[in-house]
Amino acid sequence: xxxxxxxxxxxxxxxxxxxxxxxxxxxxxxxxxxxxxxxxxxxxxxxxxxxxxxxxxxxxxxxxxxxxxxxxxxxxxxxxxxxxxxxxxxxxxxxxxxxxxxxxxxxxxxxxxxxxxxxxxxxxxxxxxxxxxxxxxxxxxxxxxxxxxxxxxxxxxxxxxxxxxxxxxxxxxxxxxxxxxxxxxxxxxxxxxxxxxxxxxxxxxxxxxxxxxxxxxxxxxxxxxxxxxxxxxxxxxxxxxxxxxxxxxxxxxxxxxxxxxxxxxxxxxxxxxxxxxxxxxxxxxxxxxxxxxxxxxxxxxxxxxxxxxxxxxxxxxxxxxxxxxxxxxxxxxxxxxxxxxxxxxxxxxxxxxxxxxxxxxxxxxxxxxxxxxxxxxxxxxxxxxxxxxxxxxxxxxxxxxxxxxxxxxxxxxxxxxxxxxxxxxxxxxxxxxxxxxxxxxxxxx
Numbered sequence: 001x002x003x004x005x006x007x008x009x010x011x012x013x014x015x016x017x018x019x020x021x022x023x024x025x026x027x028x029x030x031x032x033x034x035x036x037x038x039x040x041x042x043x044x045x046x047x048x049x050x051x052x053x054x055x056x057x058x059x060x061x062x063x064x065x066x067x068x069x070x071x072x073x074x075x076x077x078x079x080x081x082x083x084x085x086x087x088x089x090x091x092x093x094x095x096x097x098x099x100x101x102x103x104x105x106x107x108x109x110x111x112x113x114x115x116x117x118x119x120x121x122x123x124x125x126x127x128x129x130x131x132x133x134x135x136x137x138x139x140x141x142x143x144x145x146x147x148x149x150x151x152x153x154x155x156x157x158x159x160x161x162x163x164x165x166x167x168x169x170x171x172x173x174x175x176x177x178x179x180x181x182x183x184x185x186x187x188x189x190x191x192x193x194x195x196x197x198x199x200x201x202x203x204x205x206x207x208x209x210x211x212x213x214x215x216x217x218x219x220x221x222x223x224x225x226x227x228x229x230x231x232x233x234x235x236x237x238x239x240x241x242x243x244x245x246x247x248x249x250x251x252x253x254x255x256x257x258x259x260x261x262x263x264x265x266x267x268x269x270x271x272x273x274x275x276x277x278x279x280x281x282x283x284x285x286x287x288x289x290x291x292x293x294x295x296x297x298x299x300x301x302x303x304x305x306x307x308x309x310x311x312x313x314x315x316x317x318x319x320x321x322x323x324x325x326x327x328x329x330x331x332x333x334x335x336x337x338x339x340x341x342x343x344x345x346x347x348x349x350x351x352x353x354x355x356x357x358x359x360x361x362x363x364x365x366x367x368x369x370x371x372x373x374x375x376x377x378x379x380x381x382x383x384x385x386x387x388x389x390x391x392x393x394x395x396x397x398x399x400x401x402x403x404x405x406x407x408x409x410x411x412x413x414x415x416x417x418x419x420x421x422x423x424x425x426x427x428x429x430x431x432x433x434x435x436x437x438x439x440x441x442x443x444x445x
Contacts, residue, residue, distance in 0.1 A: 007215050009141050010202050014223030016148030016280035017198035019155075019230070021104040022097065022344055023277075024254045026194050027235055029341060031247045033187035033402050036239035040232050042185050046192035047228040049395075050199065052388060053355055054220035055378040056362045061203035062212040062376040063365070069203045070354065071295050077361035077368070081425055084301065086357050087292070088421040093350045094289040095323065096343045099330035101282050102126055103340050107252050108274045111267045122331045125278070129286050130324035136313025144280070151276040155230050158269070162261050163237035190399025193355075193392075194348040195231055198281070199223050200358075201288055213375040251340050286327070290319035301428040339413075342406060345399050346413050352396030359388045 030039045060073045070090050074083035099122075106121035199220050206212055234254075238247050241260055247253045254273065258266030294316035297307030308318035334340055362378060363385055378385075400410050 003215075005141075006207055006211065007219060009145055010205065010211075010216055010219030011222045011226065012145045012148040013205060014199040014202040014220055015152060015226045016144070017201050017285065018196050018223070018227055018281070019148070019151060019277060020097070020101050020281040020285075021108070021252070021274050021277045022100045022340070023195055023231070024234075025100070025104060025251045025340060025344055026191055026348075027231065027238065028247055028251060028253045029191055029345065029402065030188050030235070031238070031244055031253075032404065033191075034184035036236065038181055038184040039188060039235055039239075042188035042192045043195065043231050043235065044228055045185065046189055046395075047196060047224050049388065049391070050193065050196040050224050050355075051221040052380060052384065053359065053392075054199065054224065055217065055380055056359045056385065056388075057200045057203060058212070058217035058220065058376050059362055059374060059378045060358065060365075061206075061216060062374050063369075063372055065203075065206050065209050065212045069200060071292060073358055073361050077364045078357065084425045084428065085421055086354055087296070088424045089350050089417065090354050091289065091292055091296075092417050092421060093347045093354075094285060094292070095326045095330050096334075096347050097285060098126070098282070098289070098323070098327035099334040100340050100343050100347075101278070101285075102327070102331050103334050104252060105274055105278060105282075106335070108255060108271055111252075111255055112271060119332065119335050122335055123328060125282075126324060126328050126331065129282065130320055133287055133290060133320045134310070134315060134317050136310060136315035147276050148280045151273060151280055152226060152230050154273060154276070155234055158258070158261070159230070159233040159237040162257065163233065163240045186395075186398045187402045190352055190395035190397070191345060191348050191402050193352055193395060193399075194344060196224055196227055197347075197351050198285070199227075204288075204291075209375075217376050286320070286323060289323045289327075290316050293319035293322050296428075339409075341403055342409050342413055345403055345410055346417065348399040349396035349414060350417070352392045352399070356389045356392035359385050359392075 027039075030042065034042055057069075057073075061069065064072045064076070071083075071087050074086055077083075078086070102122040102125045103118065105125060106116075106118040109121050110116055110118060202216060202219055202223070203212075206216055238253055238257055242253070242257060246256060250256065252270070255267060255270040258269045260266070262269055293302060294307050294309070296302045297304060297318065302322075306318040306322050307316070309315070310317045330343075334343055363382070365372065400414060401407055403410060
């Protein structure tokens with residue numbers, strides 16, 4: 001029973017951390033660039049790529065169990081400045097996700113309470129989340145499993161209930177292979193990867209060192225497979241019950257879908273699912289981001305105060321406050337200029353490149369540390385590792401051109417964030433004097 005609970009926790013955590021409110025926004029974006037058939041193909045292909053990727057991440061996790069994953073894996077394998085550059089991009093992505101999720105939650109709330117300003121809802125959510133994290137409060141594992149299971153089962157049930165009677169509306173036939181299928185997949189693939197982002201965070205949650213031998217390596221593909229099924233079913237449900245124009249015109253397509261099924265009460269269903277998504281994903285994301293800031297501050301790359309820990313609760317209060325401020329700034333920008341679509345697509349491109357760096361880290365560590373202890377070794381052949389290293393950034397670049405009419409905004413945002421990350425590398429407190437210490441720490445880790 002204990003082993004089953006442990007594996008169940010890993011699977012639900014990995015699936016839940018990836019299933020935020022913005023997942024529905026990405027589905028809306030995918031309908032803009034692909035037909036329903038190729039959209040489903042793109043989701044399955046993106047999930048399969050993430051499954052392959054998870055074996056590389058599992059190998060890294062077995063070498064450095066329970067470590068702050070993204071920082072440790074890149075630090076020990078890549079040159080200091082390169083690893084910092086990628087970590088800062090990943091941190092920027094996490095800040096953007098906090099802004100996206102909070103803004104989309106505000107859009108859902110305003111469907112029921114239109115008199116509430118979106119910015120007020122966003123700031124209230126962020127303040128409450130920061131307060132909870134400052135107090136060091138975290139969901140019990142059983143509650144985390146329950147909320148995630150309830151979220152995904154609800155999406156599956158509501159998707160099947162809506163789609164089953166109307167499958168004839170799909171009209172799949174020979175026409176499916178018209179309209180440049182490869183172009184549709186290339187435009188959709190990078191954005192579809194966004195649907196699974198976060199599955200790797202389970203590597204920080206191991207109950208013991210032995211968990212990294214089998215349970216965590218198995219849990220990641222199971223979590224990804226769970227989300228593949230949920231996303232595909234709900235995407236088909238949207239396609240069968242709503243015109244494409246009604247799906248793509250909104251960032252929260254789940255709400256008009258629920259309203260069509262349940263009438264005006266469907267808005268309450270959408271709010272309930274959004275709350276479950278916030279509980280399952282949002283708070284864990286904020287906590288993960290604050291721990292990353294804490295780790296970077298302890299290394300000397302950020303001001304020492306950012307690494308402050310509460311004596312009473314052990315919470316990384318410095319990282320929580322910094323992340324809260326940065327997430328609030330990102331939220332204000334996203335709300336003011338309605339950039340949730342742009343931010344999500346840019347985030348997809350960033351994470352595709354970071355994921356490729358994980359695979360590269362595996363190959364480098366096999367050369368530089370061939371005798372290091374590995375309780376799990378990726379079964380993928382070397383040539384497949386190299387395909388992933390090339391294919392993931394290519395998919396990320398493709399995602400940047402997926403929003404028709406907003407390419408300039410997307411590219412300008414991407415370039416701006418790359419510049420910010422590069423500048424931050426050289427700004428990092430005490431970086432030059434700490435570089436030798438970083439190498440020594442990486443070798444000892």
